[in-house]
Amino acid sequence: HHTRLFPNNHRDRSSTDKSGNILPGTVVDSKICHPTEFDFYLCSHAGIQGTSRPAHYHVLWDENNFTADGIQSLTNNLCYTYARCTRSVSVVPPAYYAHLAAFRARFYMEPDMQENGSSMGHVGKTARTNGEFGVRPLPALKENVKRVMFYC
Numbered sequence: 001h002h003t004r005l006f007p008n009n010h011r012d013r014s015s016t017d018k019s020g021n022i023l024p025g026t027v028v029d030s031k032i033c034h035p036t037e038f039d040f041y042l043c044s045h046a047g048i049q050g051t052s053r054p055a056h057y058h059v060l061w062d063e064n065n066f067t068a069d070g071i072q073s074l075t076n077n078l079c080y081t082y083a084r085c086t087r088s089v090s091v092v093p094p095a096y097y098a099h100l101a102a103f104r105a106r107f108y109m110e111p112d113m114q115e116n117g118s119s120m121g122h123v124g125k126t127a128r129t130n131g132e133f134g135v136r137p138l139p140a141l142k143e144n145v146k147r148v149m150f151y152c
Contacts, residue, residue: 003032003041003053003054003056004051004052004053004054007022017046017047019046019047019048019049019050021043021046021047021051021052022043022052023043023046024043024044024045024046024088025042025043025044025076026042026043026054027040027041027042027072027076028040028041028054029041029068029072037058038058038059038062038068039056039057039058039059040056040057040068040072041054041055041056041057042054042055042057042072042075042076042079043055043090044075044076044079044080044088044089044090045079045087045088045089045090046087046088052090053090054090055090055091055092057075059071075092076088078092078093078094079091079092079093081093082096084096108137108138
């Protein structure tokens with residue numbers, strides 16, 4: 001979370017972007033990574049302001065037998081497919097989408113919560129402390145959106 005990557009030579013403009021950060025798509029998979037596990041750092045985005053923060057990926061299971069270069073390239077390419085942004089993002093979009101889905105699902109798990117995270121009164125707190133907390137059912141999908149991928 002606190003790892004930052006810097007170019008070897010800040011004066012070499014071919015190895016930095018306009019803000020002095022490493023170039024988008026930079027991968028580090030040796031020296032600072034775990035010696036036996038499959039992990040890597042990827043800075044897939046251009047730093048707009050300040051120092052870019054690379055994402056640290058751990059490959060837990062690879063049933064497709066990707067090479068290290070293959071999975072790193074796929075991960076970088078996926079970062080260009082986020083629907084809410086025209087630029088590359090710092091973490092793969094499935095992780096962003098999972099975060100959005102979890103954020104929205106929270107309103108079904110904690111119906112008394114508002115979007116800013118505050119509670120709407122003491123009723124929700126009482127129900128949680130007594131263990132009588134129910135889950136609202138998800139709303140039914142309309143027919144015209146059942147086969148459409150949509151992320152809010």
